Amino acid sequence: MQDTLRITEVFYSLQGETRTAGLPTVFVRLTGCPLRCQYCDSAYAFSGGTVRTLDDILEQVAGYKPRYVCVTGGEPLAQPNAIPLLKQLCDAGYEVSLETSGALDISAVDPRVSRVVDLKTPGSKEAHRNRYENIELLTANDQVKFVICSREDYDWANSKLIQYGLDRRAGEVLFSPSHHDLNARDLADWVVADNLPVRLQLQLHKYLWNDEPGR
Numbered sequence: 572m573q574d575t576l577r578i579t580e581v582f583y584s585l586q587g588e589t590r591t592a593g594l595p596t597v598f599v600r601l602t603g604c605p606l607r608c609q610y611c612d613s614a615y616a617f618s619g620g621t622v623r624t625l626d627d628i629l630e631q632v633a634g635y636k637p638r639y640v641c642v643t644g645g646e647p648l649a650q651p652n653a654i655p656l657l658k659q660l661c662d663a664g665y666e667v668s669l670e671t672s673g674a675l676d677i678s679a680v681d682p683r684v685s686r687v688v689d690l691k692t693p694g695s696k697e698a699h700r701n702r703y704e705n706i707e708l709l710t711a712n713d714q715v716k717f718v719i720c721s722r723e724d725y726d727w728a729n730s731k732l733i734q735y736g737l738d739r740r741a742g743e744v745l746f747s748p749s750h751h752d753l754n755a756r757d758l759a760d761w762v763v764a765d766n767l768p769v770r771l772q773l774q775l776h777k778y779l780w781n782d783e784p785g786r
């Protein structure tokens with residue numbers, strides 16, 4: 572029996588988020604998530620999907636001849652075979668990132684992967700799932716993200732930034748407005764007013780292609 576993963580989609584697009592925003596990237600979206608963030612834009616990946624072998628997924632990725640590959644979901648780390656997938660993508664020579672909720676242990680992820688770890692804000696309604704032990708594991712190759720729904724979420728994110736010295740632990744601290752919940756301009760004004768050491772992140776793909784799956 573070969574190693575398999577349940578996959579919602581594999582597609583080639585522009586990275587809409589994080590430090591590689593704007594760069595052509597292959598996305599591998601794994602099916603299933605144990606969380607239910609209030610704002611989730613990928614709820615179509617909670618169920619369904621297709622069981623595929625790692626070799627089959629790697630072959631499709633290779634067909635795009637990408638430099639960047641992003642493993643996302645759903646929650647990738649909810650499937651144990653996400654770990655060998657990430658390693659094999661690195662071995663194949665891609666620059667690999669992982670989008671993860673921060674609710675599961677990130678320690679087994681290949682160190683070549685840039686782990687994009689969400690710290691779930693109160694506005695997500697899933698903040699009680701944050702696994703704060705993950706913060707100790709972050710390196711300069713990793714990124715921490717806050718998806719911010721309100722001024723209260725902004726103040727909460729700012730307090731975590733200070734409490735854990737996140738800008739010194741991770742290569743990037745990303746503040747992203749929750750699409751539909753918060754005006755990006757308000758968040759931009761708050762970041763400037765407070766002179767925060769964070770990067771405002773907009774979801775580029777939503778400006779380009781709205782909320783279409785597979786973009």
Ligand SMILES: C[S@@+](CC[C@H](N)C(=O)[O-])C[C@H]1O[C@@H](n2cnc3c(N)ncnc32)[C@H](O)[C@@H]1O
Pocket residue numbers: 604610611612613643644645646647670671672673689716718747748749750751774
């Ligand atoms: C769909 S999740 C999949 C990976 C993982 N489950 C997680 O939450 O990081 C990918 C990224 O999209 C973000 N996201 C989801 N819905 C969003 C929304 N409405 N506005 C802004 N970011 C959103 C998540 O917070 C996460 O950083």
Ligand SMILES: Nc1nc2[nH]cc(C(=O)O)c2c(=O)[nH]1
Pocket residue numbers: 584585586587588598613641643644670776786
């Ligand atoms: N273009 C594009 N960029 C993305 N970056 C992270 C995504 C995600 O859903 O995790 C995503 C996505 O769904 N599309």
Ligand code: SF4
Pocket residue numbers: 604605606607608611612613614644645646672
């Ligand atoms: S953890 Fe990620 S995929 Fe799961 S509900 Fe939250 S945003 Fe959606």
Ligand SMILES: [Mg+2]
Pocket residue numbers: 612613
């Ligand atoms: Mg998305």
